Amino acid sequence: MSDTAYNVALTVNGEAVSETVEARMTLADFLRDTLGLTGTHLGCEHGVCGTCTVRLDGVIVRGCLTLAVQCNGKRVETIEGASDSNELADLQEAFRVRNALQCGFCTPGMLLAAQELLLRGGVPSREEIRVHLSGNYCRCTGYHAIVDAVEATAQARAGSAR
Amino acid sequence: MKISPDQPSVLSALDRPNSYIGRSVPRPNLQRLTQGRGNYVSDTVLLRMVHVAYVRSPHAHARIRSIDAAQAKQSPGVVAVVTGPELAKVMTPWVGVLTHLKGIKSALQHAIAIDRACWQGEAVCAVVAKTRAQAEDAVGLVEVDYEPLPAVTDMETALAASTPVIHPELGDNLTFARKHEAGDVDKGFQDADEIVETTFVFGRHTGVTNEPRAIIADWNPGEQRLTVYHGTQAPHMMQNIFAKHLALEEQQVRVVTKDVGGSFGIKVHVYPDEMAVVALSRMLNRPVKFVADRLESFVTDIHARDHRVKAKIGVRKDGTITAWEIDDLTGIGPYSVYPRTSGIEANQVVNLTAAPYTCQNYRGQCTVVMQNKNVMCQYRAVGHPIAVAVTEGLVDLAAMKIGMDPVEIRRRNLVRDDAYPATAPSGIKFEKLSHHAALDKMLKMMDYDGLRAEQKRLRAQGIYRGIGITSFVEITNPSAAFYGVGGAHISSQDGAAMKLDAQGNVVVHTGVSEQGQGAEAVMAQVAASSFGVPIERVRIIMGDTDNTPYGGGTWASRAAGIGGEAAWQAGKALRANVLAVAASILQAQREMLDIRNGVVVDKDTGNERIGLNEVARIAYFRPDTLPPGFQAELMATRHYVPRAYAFAFTNGVQASWLEVDTDTGFVKLLKHWCVEDCGTIINPQLVDEQVRGGIVQGIGGALFENCLYDERGQMLNGNMADYLVPMAGEMPDIEVGHVVSPTADSELGAKGAGEAGTAGAPGAIMNALNDALQPLGAKLLVEMPFTPARVLKALGKV
Amino acid sequence: MKPAAFAYAKAHSIEHAVELLGKHDGEARLLAGGQSLIASLNMRLASPPMLVDINDIAGLDRIDMTDGHVLIGAMARHADVERSSIIAKHAPLISRAMPHIAHAAIRNRGTIGGSLAYADPAAELPACMVALGAKLEIAGLQGRRVVAAEDFFKGMFETALGPNDMLVAVHVPAATAQTRVGFEELARRHGDYAIVGLAAAAQVAGAKLSDVRLVYFSVGDAPVRARGAESAIAAGDIDGAAAALSKDLLPTADLESSAEVKLHLAGVLLRRVVRQLQEARA
Secondary structure, three states: OOOOEEEEEEEEOOEEEEEEEEOOOEHHHHHHHHOOOOOOOOOOOOOOOOOOEEEEOOEEEEHHHOEHHHHOOOEEEOHHHHHHOOOOHHHHHHHHHOOOOOOOOOHHHHHHHHHHHHHOOOOOOHHHHHHHHHHOOOOOOOOHHHHHHHHHHHHHHHHHHO | OOOEOOOOOOOHHHOOOOOOOOOOOOOOOHHHHHOOOOOEHHHOOOOOOEEEEEEEOOOOOEEEEEEEOHHHHHOOOEEEEEEHHHHOOOOOOEOOOOOOOOOOOOOOEOOOOOOEEOOOOOEEEEEEEOOHHHHHHHHOOOEEEEEEOOOOOOHHHOOOOOOOOOOHHHOOOEEEEEEEEEOOHHHHHHHOOEEEEEEEEOOEEEOOOOOOOEEEEEEEOOOOEEEEEEOOOOHHHHHHHHHHHHOOOHHHEEEEOOEOOOOOOHHHOOOHHHHHHHHHHHHHOOOEEEEOOHHHHHHHOOEEEOEEEEEEEEEOOOOOEEEEEEEEEEEOOOOOOOOOOOOHHHHHHHHHOOOOEOOOOEEEEEEEEOOOOOOEOOOOOOOHHHHHHHHHHHHHHHHHHHOOOHHHHHHHHEOOOOOOOEEOOOOOEEOOOOHHHHHHHHHHHHOHHHHHHHHHHHHHOOOEEEEEEEEEEEOOOOOOOOOHHHOOOOOOOEEEEEEEOOOOOEEEEEOOOOOOOOHHHHHHHHHHHHHOOOHHHEEEEEOEOOOOOOOOOOOOOOHHHHHHHHHHHHHHHHHHHHHHHHHHHHOOOHHHEEEEOOEEEEOOOOOEEEEHHHHHHHHHHOHHHOOOOOOOOOEEEEEEOOOOOOOOOEEEEEEEEEEEOOOOOOEEEEEEEEEEEOEOOOOHHHHHHHHHHHHHHHHHHHHHOOOOEOOOOOEOOOOOOOOOOOOHHHOOOEEEEEOEOOOOOOOOOEOOOOOHHHHHHHHHHHHHHHHHHHHHOOOOOOEOOOOHHHHHHHOOOO | OOOOOOEEEEOOOHHHHHHHHHHOOOOOEEEOOOOOHHHHHHOOOOOOOEEEEOOOOOOOOOEEEEOOEEEEEOOOEHHHHHHOHHHHHHOHHHHHHHHHOOOHHHHHHOEHHHHHHHOOOOOHHHHHHHHHOOEEEEEEOOEEEEEEHHHHEEEOOEEOOOOOOEEEEEEEEOOOOOEEEEEEEEOOOOOOOOOEEEEEEEEEEOOEEEEEEEEEEOOOOOOEEOHHHHHHHHOOOHHHHHHHHHHHOOOOOOOOOOHHHHHHHHHHHHHHHHHHHHOOOO
């Protein structure tokens, strides 16, 4: 081990992982390059585009602004995990049916960001949805379809909760 | 040919019993993309793969005196450090000119600068290492001795005698110029009651694709073959270019394009740093990967727009437009981009200005100059946002001058819907457009009269809202007239090969590619409809030069209209072939059979005769049971290129409704509408989403985006915190409507829809802003982006 | 865009963090939320030899009331501050500012201490702390000390923190029934740094405002108190306050907005924020 590499043990999508990482490796690079979880994308690597959004101990963070070494003992969830658990199934289906993605590059981050809003419960206004997603860049859709899909999912969840 | 003002109706020729044409079928690739199971080049890993990072010039213009790579070569993980002259031994340079742009000139360009860097960000040395981080470490250790040279940055003075010439061998800094004159312009202005003139300014934009440019080149010396995994819009064009500049046969090059994280024209050009990757793989005999990071993207992805247009319109009191004149100046960086050239955008501005209108007295000219800034080239809606904003800005100014409603002046001057075929003052030809029907529909959709009343009411309360309208045309389905005639090996035709597999399902290989616009779904819909199977039974193969018919790829809104027609024809041909087999099995007349919903039926009764799986089983495994001499042909290929018209022009109208905070200069977008006519609509949802996304890209240019440079040629805002792209919070809801005028050039009748949104949005925003501020006596806003600072200045508050 | 190599250590206590800083002659950097630091590492605008991670120091994220002050631990995340009922009740100015700070994912990670120690002149929180007369508690090799917010922000990315110091908490005087606060900023997009922003606090007595503190951000190297305008507002002279801004503020231009534009916008914000100060407390 070099003097800038460290052991980390964490859970990723419920699976125990232990690896040696360079201190400089971001969580996003760790997920992509070390674990092969390429659903977490890199768009800007300076915290603006939101494409690398993942969950750390249950809340969304920028994968490019978190170091892998900081995640020792923590719980990380990526789009792959949230898909396999079916947690996002209704939201993913709403995105599919509404064509709320084109190239799909922003979509994993967009879904995780939207899910955090949806988990607060209730039916957010379109304006609230737009503001909540304002840290996630999409060049393709113009956002309207994304707002539609998130709104529809909120309404459906509120309906079934009643 | 009828124009339907309502939701797209399906033409009878396409109205097969189980047709998917005109239906919003969800795209087959979305499920995996929503699960994070995309396969982008940036995700791809190959054995023994190494990574490249570049030493890039910090100067806009500098001589490279020497490069000392000794320390970098010792850095951990480094595999190679390669300079321009070293790379030039395996890769030939290029010049970005085409013969149909008369007089266009550019200089020889190398993949890595040889002795001179001509813009800030140009690669001057490549560092290859085991990881990207190690490559970047070593980049910092390469010592380049630069001699800074004077930088040419101001396009207004680029041709002045006192300005240095960037490439002395060219004689001056002029890349391309064109003058066009039609009708009697001077008389037109003499006949005018009023003449209005102004100068419109458009900022420099860049595409900011969410996935940056990405490429992996894998030269296999054993096979003598190069495989390139490339996020490109034009795999076959790149195959040709890689082969040409490595002195290989095209057969020796395979380009594979899987998922691409956004393109918009950014990924249809030849980039020196991508060419270098291919050369490096050849030199190192192993896979080399390059993914531009965001900072590199801002100074190397093509920029676009950056036009200054002096413009003039003559109008009579009755609203008749009598003459147009424009003079466009644009600066495109130090090289015309290969192979499409950087003369096209300005050329389009001349072609498209005044295009929707009857007045034929038109003088248009453009001047394209070189500068020491990043290169500019074709980007979504090439030239359209400029031509549309200039034309529609002039029309609104004319209306304002004579006190006429902006809708009324358009009514009086737009080419009548029954006047086609028609020719624009620039000479471009229109088969069939629907400006008036589209305008009618727009006024209803937006409740124009209601909004005007609301606007008036709110003004009394000190709330300033504006309505802006743009009528426009969009170039789609380009024939060889775009590039091929100029000598570029860029295919305007496209092919589709369709085969029946052994279970009776269908596989379609197409030359168009997917960038997220939904080409895969469109091909599946067309193929399923044409052949006669449920869409679930169709699989689409695209983005692989080894496995698809030769084609152009995806650009200039061509995939559905050209690739779609090829798939339609291939489906028909395969249907005929399969029915021949079925007829032979059933001992029936082929003409009396059809394929519907995946089974062979009697054409008249619709009664099932035999399943496709059974036809396939017999044809593939028991051909011995077929009549002697009968050979089943279960794969059919068809190609298509538009011939009757050089381009299938579409048209549309956009409207913006916005509010200006006159204290702060902030603009709030309240609503945006678009009515467009792209002919036959294959998938209404995909068309609408192309329009919406395009509009927001246009809004970006109108309100936010601008590549800022200082006078030394340094880009000042080359990061995503400072280059402002549109985010969800500021964008409006967008309503989209349609008029349908199919092109008779193809059976499908589909035209493109990818750029209409971007074409019309900036002009609509501009007109709405000026409409909002007119009662305050504000100066006209004609310089994009319309920042709060510029709005405040127009209001005289600063 | 990958950071240069660095070493990493996790501090288990405040004292440990300070000791680690001391061991590296002031070259090491503290890693709090990392939302600015890691971006600058990625861009190689900074390449410290070592990062001292203070994320796992117990208790550093607490938000509490202690003798008339709201105590906010340096590692309190923006999202926790945003949701805190203590802060909403006793330091409402901070609650108002929070939604303007970047985006949800950044607020989940970014910390109040990190934001204050980074001292970006365009950031909201430094201005809020000056407006509220907060005190910043600093741990160093020589022990603890407390610095008034007004003395803490020295310039662009410059604070009273020495190379071996660590900001551990802020103490914000709790709002009373007489306290009025106002906050406005003008940013091009949600979550962007503002072109101009204004954080304000005052005490109300009858119809009059006293102890008015108007603190602008994004107009200079650090939060700027508009003292001339403050006096004019206390005297009930809004026009005089607006006029005073041209002396109070010396804005520097940004990429889009000239100094003149910023000054104009500062005047617009003044009127809007003073209106908030004058509104009855909700």
